[in-house]
Amino acid sequence: MFTPQVEDLKYTINEISGLREMIERGLFQDISDDLVDAILNEAGRFSQEVIAPLNRTGDETGCKFDPEKNAVTTPPGWKQAYDQWVEGGWPSLPCPQDFGGQNLPMQISLAAQELWNSATMAFGLGPLLTQGAVNALKSHGTDELKQKFLHKMVSGEWTGTMCLTEPQAGSDLGALKTRAEPAGDGTYKITGTKIFITYGEHDLTDNIVHLVLACLPDAPRGEGMMKSMVPSSLFVVPKFLLNEDGSPGRRNDVKCVGIEHKLGIHGSPTATMQFGDDGGATGYLVGGEHRGLSCMFTMMNDARLHVGMQGVAVAERAFQQALAYAFERKQGQINGKNVTIINHPDVRRMLLDMKAKIAAARALCYQCAAALDLEKYSTDEGEKRSNKALAALLTPVVKAFGTDIGVEVASTGIQVHGGMGFIEETGAAQHLRDVRITPIYEGTNGIQALDLVMRKLPMGKGGVYKAWAKEQAKICKQIANIMPDVAARLAPAIDELNDTTEWLLQRRGEHDARAIASTTNYLRAFALVAATAALAKGVINGSDRADIGARKKILAYFAANHLPKAAGLCNIVKHGSAAIIDKDNDPLAM
Secondary structure, eight states: OOOOOHHHHHHIIIIISOHHHHHHHTOSTTOOHHHHHHHHHHHHHHIIIIITTHHHHHHHHOOEEETTTTEEEOOTTHHHHHHHHHHTTGGGTTSOGGGTOOOOOHHHHHHHHHHHHHHOHHHHHHHHHHHHHHHHHHHHSOHHHHHHHHHHHHHTSSEEEEEOOBTTBSSOGGGOOOEEEEOSSSOEEEEEEEEEEETSSOSSSSOEEEEEEEBOTTOOOOOGGGTTOOOOEEEEEESEEEOTTSSEEEEOSEEEEEEOOOSSOTTSOEEEEEEOTTSOEEEEEESSTTOHHHHHHHHHHHHHHHHHHHHHHHHHHHHHHHHHHHHHOEEEEETTEEEEGGGSHHHHHHHHHHHHHHHHHHHHHHHHHHHHHHHHHOSOHHHHHHHHHHHHHHHHHHHHHHHHHHHHHHHHHHHHHGGGGGSGGGSHHHHHHHHTTTTTSSSOHHHHHHIIIIIITTGGGGHHHHHHHHHHHHHHHHHTTTOHHHHHHHHHHHHHHHHHHHHHHHHHHTTOTHHHHTHHHHHHHHHHHHHHHHHHHHHHHTTTOTTHHHHHHHHHHHHHHTTTHHHHHHHHHHHSHHHHHOOTTOGGGO
């Protein structure tokens, strides 16, 4: 059984990320608390009744590839559910009104998407890529391309993909070999192979719009060690070219040549796509020549927030299943009576740990979404700029922390089930298999940590971080009046993180390799401080809620059991990095 986490989502977006306050400020047209409640309640109903039943079928049946037709069939029920999802208008929630979207705040659309991904991640994954493709085209496409493709993508009638990875080029996108030759008529002929393309081929819609990174013949090569690297350009490559009336016409020179056999998310087709077997797939340039990566990062940054949310979403599903099992499973005795395992302290510890981690990671996701909303909707230019910077700072943290928590919680869920968790019939193992990809795709979590330390901390000469840290200190002072034990732990953790941040920035300025050797530990320390402050903000703002006592206990548990790790991680950053980069007597070379 899956129970939509609607109340937790309402609490998070209202008390922690501040949606209600933004509504009261009048930042959003025609949006009220009642409308938000109605949207989330209906999204919860749809996720429970339509999407959740697909979860086991998708895992057990998976997608089927027909090599003769180069076609993919999604699992039973997938097409019907997708059609209902489109009919309900769900694809258009965050999309621009000019192309049929509802232009709702990111906090609302992210909450709906969390519900869908908790219900069945393999189903919810496809629409996330389409939304990212919409954002990239909206931001960088010509008016002609927007008119051709965005209306159908916003409505969900067509889906979108992100075609980056190649066999020799994973995170290193400078090593791409896919080529684009000018055709002489304003279009380009695309040739090459892309792998790991989520929903690259499927039977849900009558067209698929691929956004493809490829290199032009005159792309300037790098110098020295970088001479093999060339800048890429971004192209729209539809599965079917369009007729004059905008309907799908003849098949483009692009096809699926196989789908991956994966650890998890079996209901989501991960395709190998071949472009240009018959002379070249027709592509349309997006955003100017040699600017592909900068255009694609519009899509990737959006995806990173959503992938962090996916970690939270699957963790929620794993927690719900573990909690239900703990109330049902009888094992052992207390005072001579047979009891369910929820009565054993260590099981309670695991379940409370799962719930607190989910609340912490969810809070950071929606704070990042709130910053994006303020960047977009605020009428104050200073507020827009500061929140753009804040979103940039938080994005790698959200992606890495949310997905790491997803893996940790899903693993703990198996532990709660005991031996039965290792048996596929219970379904507990599926959550771990499904969520395990999230720390890897859209930039591994190690890359997120490097991004945080090397690119985000130096923003504004360290001023963006300092402004964020000042806000955490303000929250610490406020929570001291309500929960002094939490403040007593949070204040020194903020000080320790500030000190470590200064140490890292100094090492970075000196080109000291220690700055990059332990960035993952720094990111986790940052996340623990940020999440504690976020949970504290919820308690401060929600002090009159009927359920505030339980919310306080979650904060108290997280602050006592996870926040203290931040100091240890900071110590590792400053004193454990040298051992990582020192290759003398290298034990890894033994």
